[in-house]
Amino acid sequence: MRRILSAALAGLLITGLAACGGDGDKGTAAPPAGAGVDGVDDGSELTLWTRAPLELQAKALVEAYNASHKNQVELTIVPNDDYVAKVGAAAGSGDLPDLFAADIVYVPNWTKSGLFFDLTESIGQLSYADKINQGHVQAGTYEGKKYVLPFVLDLSVVFWNKGLYKEAGLDPEKGPTTLDEFKQQALAVQKLGKKDVYGTYFGGNCGGCNVFTWFPMVWASGEEVMDPAGTKSLLNGPAAQKVYSTWRELQGAGAIAPGSKDETGATWVAAFQEGKIGVMPYPATLLPTASKTVDVGVTAIPGVTGGGSTFVGGDGIGISKDSKKTQQSWNFMSWLMSEAAQVEVLAKNNSSVARTDLVDNQYSAKDPRVVTINKAAASPQSKTPVAVNFQQAFNAPGSPWVTLLRNQVYGDAGSLEKDNEAVTGVLGQ
Amino acid sequence: MASPVSTLEQQRSSPAVPMRGSKRRRRPRLTGWAYAAPTALFVLIFFVVPVVLVARMSVSDWGLFTGDRGWNAPENYQDVMDDRLLWPAVWFTIKYTVVTTVILLGLALALALLVQESSRWTGILRSSFLVPSALGLASASLLFYALYSPQSSPLGFLGIDSFLGTPSSALWSTVALIVWRFAGFYMLLLLVGLQSISGDVYEAARLDGASRLQTFRHITLPLLKPSLALCAILCVTGSLLAFDQFYILTKGGPDNSTITIVQLVYNMAFYGQNNLGRAAALSILILAALLVVNLLQFRGLRGRED
Numbered sequence: 100m101r102r103i104l105s106a107a108l109a110g111l112l113i114t115g116l117a118a119c120g121g122d123g124d125k126g127t128a129a130p131p132a133g134a135g136v137d138g139v140d141d142g143s144e145l146t147l148w149t150r151a152p153l154e155l156q157a158k159a160l161v162e163a164y165n166a167s168h169k170n171q172v173e174l175t176i177v178p179n180d181d182y183v184a185k186v187g188a189a190a191g192s193g194d195l196p197d198l199f200a201a202d203i204v205y206v207p208n209w210t211k212s213g214l215f216f217d218l219t220e221s222i223g224q225l226s227y228a229d230k231i232n233q234g235h236v237q238a239g240t241y242e243g244k245k246y247v248l249p250f251v252l253d254l255s256v257v258f259w260n261k262g263l264y265k266e267a268g269l270d271p272e273k274g275p276t277t278l279d280e281f282k283q284q285a286l287a288v289q290k291l292g293k294k295d296v297y298g299t300y301f302g303g304n305c306g307g308c309n310v311f312t313w314f315p316m317v318w319a320s321g322e323e324v325m326d327p328a329g330t331k332s333l334l335n336g337p338a339a340q341k342v343y344s345t346w347r348e349l350q351g352a353g354a355i356a357p358g359s360k361d362e363t364g365a366t367w368v369a370a371f372q373e374g375k376i377g378v379m380p381y382p383a384t385l386l387p388t389a390s391k392t393v394d395v396g397v398t399a400i401p402g403v404t405g406g407g408s409t410f411v412g413g414d415g416i417g418i419s420k421d422s423k424k425t426q427q428s429w430n431f432m433s434w435l436m437s438e439a440a441q442v443e444v445l446a447k448n449n450s451s452v453a454r455t456d457l458v459d460n461q462y463s464a465k466d467p468r469v470v471t472i473n474k475a476a477a478s479p480q481s482k483t484p485v486a487v488n489f490q491q492a493f494n495a496p497g498s499p500w501v502t503l504l505r506n507q508v509y510g511d512a513g514s515l516e517k518d519n520e521a522v523t524g525v526l527g528q
Numbered sequence: 529m530a531s532p533v534s535t536l537e538q539q540r541s542s543p544a545v546p547m548r549g550s551k552r553r554r555r556p557r558l559t560g561w562a563y564a565a566p567t568a569l570f571v572l573i574f575f576v577v578p579v580v581l582v583a584r585m586s587v588s589d590w591g592l593f594t595g596d597r598g599w600n601a602p603e604n605y606q607d608v609m610d611d612r613l614l615w616p617a618v619w620f621t622i623k624y625t626v627v628t629t630v631i632l633l634g635l636a637l638a639l640a641l642l643v644q645e646s647s648r649w650t651g652i653l654r655s656s657f658l659v660p661s662a663l664g665l666a667s668a669s670l671l672f673y674a675l676y677s678p679q680s681s682p683l684g685f686l687g688i689d690s691f692l693g694t695p696s697s698a699l700w701s702t703v704a705l706i707v708w709r710f711a712g713f714y715m716l717l718l719l720v721g722l723q724s725i726s727g728d729v730y731e732a733a734r735l736d737g738a739s740r741l742q743t744f745r746h747i748t749l750p751l752l753k754p755s756l757a758l759c760a761i762l763c764v765t766g767s768l769l770a771f772d773q774f775y776i777l778t779k780g781g782p783d784n785s786t787i788t789i790v791q792l793v794y795n796m797a798f799y800g801q802n803n804l805g806r807a808a809a810l811s812i813l814i815l816a817a818l819l820v821v822n823l824l825q826f827r828g829l830r831g832r833e834d
Contacts, residue, residue: 184798187592208802212593303693304781358678360693363779366677495800496779497613497787505783
């Protein structure tokens with residue numbers, strides 16, 4: 100019996116260790132570039148993972164691809180909070196799907212970890228390679244090799260409630276063009292004194308929300324949030340300080356809805372959608388949803404003295420290191436960059452296109468707000484920040500960035516230098 | 529005439545048929561193994577193997593995406609001890625455990641005493657107290673998240689500015705959720721204990737002229753100790769391993785004030801550090817601490833029973 104138990108234990112251990120440390124079939128797949136610019140469409144079954152916030156766009160893209168190709172993509176939507184763990188577990192056991200999308204701020208870490216197939220040659224074959232959103236392309240470039248293309252762009256812009264602006268005596272067609280205007284317009288709505296209506300809102304306990312909405316305020320002011328290597332925080336500059344003081348003044352004036360202080364990001368956009376907020380930075384992908392209940396105005400996120408910027412977020416997509424159908428997977432990625440996908444699927448569904456040459460299209464022309472969003476994405480002041488430790492420094496609960504922003508709005512504003520050094524400490528690890 | 533006992537002893541000690549005797553002895557032993565085997569296999573697969581794997585991970589440079597890159601002991605353990613959030617998380621977890629255990633057991637006992645006697649409303653009351661236990665903890669946490677959200681909360685009349693916005697309010701708001709979710713469950717355990725106390729004991733106390741308080745103090749509490757100890761062990765272990773409620777309600781905030789030790793493990797593994805080796809090292813330390821706590825609890829319980 101002892102012998103049987105020992106054998107069973109050893110077997111399980113070996114199986115378990117192998118499962119956790121396996122390399123999969125890395126390196127056995129054909130280079131996608133070998134199949135030309137379009138890849139292979141031979142009726143293969145491909146698997147694709149994406150996270151829940153992009154479900155709408157991902158489903159539309161996959162349905163359109165499946166309807167027009169022999170290859171068939173099977174889409175798996177994973178809850179946002181589980182995505183990193185799921186990808187990590189699959190990467191360890193060599194079970195990643197053929198294609199998977201990743202929040203663009205995590206892409207540098209994932210490319211460094213070798214999760215994606217090298218697509219440098221394939222991307223180079225695309226005639227419009229230089230028109231593809233460069234923020235995403237740069238985030239997906241590691242040591243000179245390109246691994247990722249834009250899947251869905253999620254941009255941050257300023258939304259305002261035209262109805263509340265009219266009531267507050269503001270011009271409902273004119274949003275803020277500077278940080279001070281943003282503050283004044285929020286205060287004007289607050290002065291209405293309407294029950295449950297507030298000037299503005301932000302994710303006071305959410306690192307990702309404020310990366311998405313405050314970084315563009317710094318960029319629009321002509322400053323940077325990190326050094327080019329993504330290892331040093333510059334969040335103590337003059338523009339950043341102006342951003343913090345603006346929000347602190349709004350907080351002091353009672354113009355930020357009370358839920359902000361607890362906001363972990365789960366209900367970040369709800370209050371505006373319910374018509375209770377005057378003006379706030381907001382995800383552009385939610386324009387169709389917010390427009391159902393509010394008359395929405397849209398503009399780029401302003402800087403201290405003007406300018407306009409947006410955080411070019413969303414997800415990048417690549418072929419996984421475990422895929423054996425790389426040439427078929429490239430067929431999907433190549434199609435994804437085509438006019439058929441960008442205009443006839445994404446633009447048609449009010450999403451931003453990922454190619455600058457397709458910004459003005461038949462669908463965006465119908466809604467000037469979409470043109471505003473697309474132009475903001477193409478602005479040189481709009482960026483995708485690149486840092487290997489981005490998640491740990493900014494997005495993770497308890498990150499030093501969350502400590503910094505909370506101190507600046509609610510706590511000891513004098514701790515900026517110390518808090519900024521803490522962010523640098525994590526970025527440089 | 530020899531007594532039956534002495535005859536049996538003679539048979540047992542008789543060396544007349546040694547082979548058959550040893551086979552007989554072996555058979556019950558094999559039968560015992562056969563009975564224990566399914567459970568032993570279950571424990572082996574679902575406890576021993578994972579623990580060995582985690583121990584192996586804890587001494588390896590094992591990234592979430594990079595896999596095992598070789599032995600690095602004791603680096604992971606050093607990194608865990610140097611983590612700026614470790615001691616705040618440990619102290620918060622202990623504070624939360626003490627607060628939760630005291631309130632939960634006190635309330636559960638009060639509820640159990642309230643519904644101990646059968647009356648017209650007993651069935652409804654027992655069911656009402658128990659219903660929250662049927663809800664998953666994650667679902668209950670989401671429910672309370674909406675309840676605490678200033679945008680959707682029907683609790684505005686309480687005049688509380690922020691349910692989760694300060695360290696203290698976040699702690700108490702989470703304790704309220706846990707008490708609501710678990711009080712009925714512990715009430716049920718204590719009710720079983722209460723009903724196992726014989727009515728004769730209470731009858732005797734009444735005849736001796738004992739007051740209600742005296743009866744509770746000198747009869748109910750001592751006889752209920754095994755049930756209370758079981759509840760305490762479950763509650764302490766559950767609270768030391770708290771995760772879902774804080775992950776959903778506060779994400780460890782505000783200002784890292786509600787990061788529990790298990791949430792720190794999760795952050796190390798999946799959310800931020802992506803370092804399975806470090807997370808495994810902290811898991812091993814938690815396992816060791818839990819073993820000590822549970823051994824002390826069992827020892828205390830056994831001492832009282834003796």
